[in-house]
Amino acid sequence: MEITEIFNSFLSDFIDPKKRIFMGYLFLSLAIAYLWLVVIRKNSLRSAHFQIFNRKVFFSKSAQVDYKIFFINRAFSLFISPLLITQIAIATVIYYTLHRQNIFHSGQFSGINQALVITLFSMAMFAVDDFTKYFVHRWMHNWSLLWAFHKVHHSAETMTPITVYRVHPAEGILFGLRSAVSQGIVLSIFIFLFGNAVDLYTIVGVNILVFFFHMTGSNLRHSHINIRYWKWLEYIFISPAQHQLHHSIAEEHYDKNFGAALAVWDWLFGSLHLSESDQEITYGLTQDPTAPKSLSDMYFGPFGDTLNIVAKYLTRSKKNLFSSSTEKPFEARFWPRN
């Protein structure tokens, strides 16, 4: 691979509307931030300007680590992505399997209005994707083996739109698989039931709902601009302030607001926390002695943690084998924060 190709691939996300840090979305997020600070919060334009381009945020040590991880992870993904299972492989297997049931037949609803099919498909794709994001995210917090990796993301002490890339490559793989599975399921079921009428409503090649999510400031989730929504709306969509609260070190905010775009999953499964007026949030894991501190901690630390967790488990199992311990079962210990 040419050096220029690698360099281009580093910057490609800024010009790809499928990516959150697409320049257009960043620009809109900026506009929304100004509107919020000037129109809603009644700040002067100058004050808004200084708040948004806060040097302490964008040039903090934490942010600098984010930038480094952004580049390192891009290099990782260049080599790892081709090895991952694709949504088409999963969709094909499911599509075949769907022929083994006899409740529905292939093309059962192929006669219905195509606009309706496309609307349903676009919505289902968005909802299932968002739902699986909620659950995988929740597992990453609740299972110590996954938390070992996910805490890399939560170790950010300042947040910028680039913080979305501050993830361990293993988490990137897990999230990529989640995406492939959720897309594979929806794709195959829709094609099986609706035939070739299935399509996606897109704007600039992106699912219209994903586009709307990014248009409305998805980049502000990882920022210091704590935009809140009306209370009723925060039951439906996660506001930037709600996601910032998810990154809080305050104990009452632990394990809240796992949702990506929709808040309904948090609401349904009891993890919703509405934003607070004038919330002053400290981000990071400063109270956690195992929090990664250096760049090498970020990449290698999780493997050490994994070994420790497995070793502890094995020691515990050995003990249990020879004694009638009344300790909690192993599974219960996989919920480190409860």
Place this chain on the structure above:
Amino acid sequence: MFKSMLKFSTIIGATILPLSAVHAGGHATTYGPFPVTLQNYSGDKGNSVSYSGQIARHVLHDSLKILAGRGDGGSNSATLKAEMLAYFLGSDKNKAILAPLTKDDFVIMQGTLNEISSDKNIEGKFYNGAMLAWPGSMKGREVAMHMIDRASVASKGFDGDNGYDWAQLISKFTMGAMAYSQAVDNYLDEKLEADTKPNNKPYKDGTAYTGKEHVWDEGFGYFGAAAHTLALTADQAFGIAKRKDMASADANGDGLVDLKSEMVFGPAYYAAAFDRSGSKSTSYLNTIMQSYVDGRMLISSANGAVLTDAQRSSLKAHAAVIESNWEKVLAEAVFKYAGSAYKDISKMQADGADVAKVYRGYVKHWGELKGFSMALQSGRNNLGETAGTMNDLILFGPVTLDNSYVTGITPSGDFKRDKRMTWNDYQLQLLQVQQLMVDKFSVSSRVNDQLADLGALAEKLGAQSNAETD
């Protein structure tokens, strides 16, 4: 005087004819005419190309297909069967050409078989190995005879109860069991060996062509391509076979289509059909045709001498290209019609479907699927496990309207249908047939790809390897 004039005309012919077939750069653009290279030839022929016997067999096949659809349900069975056998086994009478016939401005030169070649039949050139794809554990020729027998008692070649379309089954099977089998398993195989039909002797006493020249010509004849195919697009070749493109067919501009050199028959027609549809990424027709022309040029260049080992191995390399591409064309056809049958099943189950009409189309498509799958098993390659898998997936007969399907033949010769399968299960098997063609034959035109919609949508959604987390 007369003899010397003949010799003179031979010299002129031998000089001019190759020029008409060969470009300035030394590449032939048409399959023939090619010069007479036979040493010590004293006849007056100036062209050594001859494959009219193969063209006659294509015409016998096309005519037999027409007859297979002419049954009236039993009352004309004896005469119809006798007529079909006259084309299959051959006849001492000069039979009429039943297809292809003149259509509108597409005027065909010949009207009877003897105008092409006399005393030809299909049966003598029909694959006669075991054909396990068909019930009854029969050999290739027995299967053909069985099909002819059943066609003669059917109504318009249609057996709705068992799901058979005899015209399609007979035609597609023959395209493999006669044309493909003869070309790849005979003329382009053992007859290329040094001790068979050598190039320094006439093919038979008195012929103007050498052993190897004629072997190669016969191999070409079975492909059924027009001699000027290299100058045609796949669309034009397709239009000729459909009798719609007189301008492209009439290479010599005499206002007539000479079946012996200007027509496109079955195997070449399907090669063109897949090149112009599906992914449009293939060039089966041109690749096969170029290999035939290049092979023939190589033989001509030996100038009537025994082919060296190097020349024969080069010839075999051309034969290998022909065989692998032809095999792919048959696999593309299996792929396509598995997709057609899949779609028909979905259509039959749709609300308000005209089930009888869709079922008729389904049986036709299944006949093509089955016929081509049998054609694929009539070649030189022993497909082994692939053949077994393909036969198990396609079944002996399609799943019919009461969900039963043919499982064998009773001692009295009737088909038995003592098993049932759901439509969904059979559709899954048809999908697996498509996958098998991709896995084993790397088909790439893929007409009626039932997984194409999945692939296209997945592409639209994009790779998600960098899916954002939160």
